[in-house]
Amino acid sequence: MAAANTIKINDQEYDIDQMGESEKYLAHQIDSQNRKMASIQFDLEAIAMAKQGFVNALAASLENQEEDNGEISGTSAPED
Secondary structure, eight states: OOOTTEEEETTEEEEGGGSOHHHHHHHHHHHHHHHHHHHHHHHHHHHHHHHHHHHHHHHHHHHHHHHHHTSOTTOSOOOO
C-alpha cells in the first residue's frame, strides 16, 4: 500500500518527503493540477446536466407549440 505522501510517476512510487525542494514543488504542482482537474470535471458534469435540462425544456415547449398550432414551427417553406 502506498504511503500518504507519495506520488506515482511512470508506474513507480516516490516518497515526496525524500525529494529535493524543486522535486517537492513539482510534485505539489501535479497534486494541485489533479485537484483542479477533478473540480473542473465536477463542474462540467453539472453544466452538462443543466444544458440537457434546457434542451429538454425547449423541446417540450416546441412540441406544445406544434400541438397548439397543428403544425411544425420553423419547417414551413418560404412563400414567394
